[in-house]
Amino acid sequence: MSTLASIVAVTLAGGLLSVLVAATLTYAVLGRLVRHLVSLSTGVLLGTALLHVLPEAFESGADTHALFSTLLGGLLFFFLLEKAELYRHDHHHEGDGHGHHHHFDAQRVGRGGYSVLVGDSIHNFCDGVIIAAAFIASPQLGLTTAVAVILHEIPQEVGDTIVLINAGFSRTRALVYNGLSGLAAVVGGLMGYWVVGAWDGLFPFLLVIAASSFIYVAVADLIPQMQRRLPVREIVSQVLWIGAGLGLVLTTLSLLHAGH
Incomplete structure (x- = not known):
């Protein structure tokens, strides 16, 4: 499969899979699923960023100080983008156990019209560019990055x-709108392939930006959601799901390296 076909396939699969999960499960099951997938996503995102994407970027021979500066700039960029409500990635909703009032979800949608969908579309577009940059760097890196993005997209889209x-x-309208916002990842993937692909020297820096996105989402959003007083059983469950995410990344890496 060509690089372009791989980019289109995985970006399209991510959006369709999340909508499929949301369409086939009941409301109560969806709420419980999101909680577990938040923990799983934390392990996957941190594992992918710190164990694969950043090492790949730093082994490229690019200037180390410039790469660290890019990492810092990326974290600040995504912070500011979220401040502008253009990089929404939270999983808060009524019934998630965080004590939100009855009209919390309606206010989230109504505050900016369709701000949830707009922010989600921009997030998906950024994910598409990130996946494209990773695939252009190497098919192995593209696959592991795509797995991290897709596993995070599922709880995000289910929450939305x-x-x-x-x-x-x-339910039908919500699923259709979420499916349409998921297509922004395909657009981002195509833009990344055609525009970003022209400058090989940028790849290490794009990989660092991708890692900064993963780290920011995990540290600024996912981990704080888990930092609540919980029974020991639920804490153990969180740790196990995070471990499962890390284990998934390590298994994927070993399989890809074995087949390389």
């Missing part, structure tokens, strides 16, 4: 579906 349903959308 719950928000939209609670805000008054029908």
Whole structure:
């Protein structure tokens, strides 16, 4: 399969898979699933960023200080983008155990019209560019990056579906809108392939930006959601799901290296 075909396939699969999960499971199951997948995503995102993407970038021979500066700039960029509500990636919704009031989801959607969908589309577009840069660097890096993005997209899109349903959308309408926002990843992938692919020297820096995105989402959003007083059993469950995410990354890396 060509690099372009791989980029289109994985970006399209990520959006379709998350919508499929949201369409086939009941509301109650979705709420429980999101909690577990948040922990799993934390392990996957941190493992992919720190065990594969950053090492790949730093082994490229690019200037180390420049790469660290890019990492810092990337973290600040995604912080500011989230401040502007253009990089939404939270999983808060009514019934998630965080004590949100009854009209919380409706307010989230209504505050900026369709701000949840707009922010999600921009996030998906960025993910598409990140996946494209990784595939152009190497197919192995592209696959592991795509796995990290897709596993994070599932709880994100499921959470958004719950928000939209609670805000008054029908289930079908919420799923269709989320599916359309998922197509932004395909657009980002194509843009990344055609525009970014022209400058080989940028790849290490794009990989660092991808890693900064993963680290920011994990540290600024996912981990704080888990930092609540919980029974020991739930804490152990969180740790096990994070470990499962790390184990998935390590297994994927070993399989890809074995087949390389």
